[in-house]
Amino acid sequence: MVQISKSKCVCCHRCALFCPVAAIRSGRDGASWIDEAICVECGVCVRNGCLSGAIRRRRSPWPRSVRALFSDPVTKHRSTGVPGRGTAESKTNDVTNRIQPGQVGLNVELGRPGVGTSFHQVQQVTRRMAKAGAGFEEQNPLTHLMSDRRRGVFPRELWPERVLSVVVEASLPLEELAGVLKELRAVERKIGTVFSVSVYCRWADRRRMLALVDRRRLLPQAKVNVGLGRARRQR
Amino acid sequence: MSHTLHREGRRRDLRGEFIVMSMAAKGINDAGAGPKLRRFLRIARKHGAVSVSDVKSVMHAVFTDIGAVESVLRDLRRARLGLSVTVTGLVAPIHRACCRSEVAEEPHTVAHSLGVWGNRRRLPSETVLSVMTMCGHSLVSVPLVEQAVASVRAGVCSPRAAAVKLAEPCVCGIFNVDRAARLIARLARSGKRR
Ligand code: SF4
Ligand code: SF4
DSSP: OEEEOTTTOOOOOHHHHHOTTOOEEEOTTSOEEEOTTTOOOOOHIIIIIOSSSOEEEOOOOTTTTHHHHHHOTTOBOTTTOSBSSSOOGGGGHHHHOOSOTTEEEEEEEETTTTTOEEHHHHHHHHHHHHHTTOEEOTTOHHHHHOSBTTTTBOOGGGTTOEESOEEEEEEEEGGGHHHHHHHHHHHHTTOSSEEEEEEEEEGGGHHHHHTTSOGGGOOSEEEEEOSOOOOOOOO | OOTTTTOOOOHHHHTTOEEEEEEOOTTTTOTTOHHHHHHHHHHHHHTTOSEEEEETTEEEEEESOHHHHHHHHHHHHHHTOOOEEEEEEEHHHHHHHHHHTTSOSSOSEEEEEEEEEEOGGGSOOHHHHHHHTTSTTOOSOHHHHHHHHHHHHTTSSOHHHHHHHHTTTOTTSOOOHHHHHHHHHHHHHHTOOO
8 A cells, every 4th residue: 555644744845756557646734645546556756756755665565565566666575586466478488498499479568658557457358368268377467367267257356446557368279369469459449548568479470470469550660589598407 | 578679669770779688597507607697798898788687687779870780699699698688669770780690691689569459549659669668667757758858848848958868767778868869859840749
């Protein structure tokens, strides 16, 4: 939970400028306060916003604890060991070989950029993806929260929780990509938030993968794992 | 984390922006990776990275010139660190840099962004979005960008000083201050708010 101490607040409203989801309001007395329903616990106001030390942060209990876990990139999740919301996906594929030849990785990042999302909205997407046959990434913290991975369903108590963004990670055979993208097109017409979509594969499969996506949606840049990683035997 | 991939921007603006990242894979090659990651940062600095950062063992370095990226890749190949290295930017120059540095004729894996889907009415203008998305975790708010533009328009600060302030919430340090300064100056001139 992130809260403002009235006695320390000097009513400068600097923190409100920094809040990415407009959760900070000012009361009649001029002091700022945080709308708990909207705050995603990203920690920006604590780290950068307030110069008076008026903003305090306490660890939230379950299920609210997921807010900081997914919204604050400096929190590390137990299951991944990676700070933030997802796994290392394409970045270490040269040593993990998680995505094999003929496979495609699909990442759907809900709430990004700058809008935020609820778990209810996340489930709107994951149910569609599951229906089209996408398998969710085991190592992803979001997958761990699902109550039914096969159907892409989350426990009901999580639905109202809001986060700045979450990454749904899935992998599938290349030939099934078009079907999953079709489901995402159906959900994008109904959902109240935004989501950023990315696809990745082995370099040799790139042309095949790009033939399956709508070229008009492609951004000009790409992320290239150059292949310098080497696996080492560890204890 | 696909946070360097979804940067918005026109092709001509992205020509001068490459993010090189290095990390170890948990349980595979992370034992004793610390000194290697620090070596990565030294190599990045030597070749003129405009910003470098270390967020819990994930190293990022931002470059404005593909020639520098090529030199970094060459040095990384010679150093045989064994850590994974990715480069985000326009794909053709990156591929050429991989070949010229003799890292690989064929890189290993490639990720492409299909952009933003869903309720796009909730997004700010294209230029504000280009500035915001330089922080891949969306920690740079729209009001902060608008205030930076207003300050430059009012002559209170330079575009560069405004961009440096905007970079503060970006904990990964991948916010490209040079490009942000250009975009802020463009927004200030155009008189557009959002
Ligand atoms: S923690 Fe983040 S979302 Fe919550 S009030 Fe602070 S800046 Fe806004
Ligand atoms: S920045 Fe700090 S002192 Fe200023 S309004 Fe916010 S909480 Fe109060």
